[in-house]
Amino acid sequence: RKEVEQDPGPFNVPEGATVAFNCTYSNSASQSFFWYRQDCRKEPKLLMSVYSSGNEDGRFTAQLNRASQYISLLIRDSKLSDSATYLCVVNIDASSGDKLTFGTGTRLAVRP
């Protein structure tokens, strides 16, 4: 089993749609969770951290379910500019310090 698993997609949705991505992680001791966004051939950029109680940033909502070992990202009112690959990122092992493990990404395409 991969340490961090994501559905690769692509998710093809119309503008204005709501779309959700899930990600599962293998180590129940994982401490920190993030969603990064990566545009084609560009560097990954932090979209948002994921907190235990869930958190929202504008149209984006992140949730953590420790019991089931998954995190989710919900995008409401999708924009064309949301088209990108979304990377689920986990600090798998707290003893490893800042080391992060990246999922392979879920590709989102928002159409007019």
Add this chain to the structure above:
Amino acid sequence: DADVTQTPRNRITKTGKRIMLECSQTKGHDRMYWYRQDPGLGLRLIYYSFDVKDINKGEISDGYSVSRQAQAKFSLSLESAIPNQTALYFCATSAYRGRPSKQYFGPGTRLTVT
């Protein structure tokens, strides 16, 4: 100006050649990382450094070496390049805050080994 820069941005080299990729940062971060990205495999950690005197292997360090010349500079070398090292390479930085924190990535170096 970008906070994390990488040079070169693109490089084509031949099998067996030694090549160095350079990373510089102006963020004042103590921690730096080198990753490679391949289609379908995501980002994989090659080496990381938590300060100038600290170098650690990541999950795929074979065939690579690094040098942390200063807090702001972290170089990745391919001693004898081979075609399966063709990939997109990213440098990243972070600041220690007692728990894993945001990493800032450079723009990437696209390396092709023929």
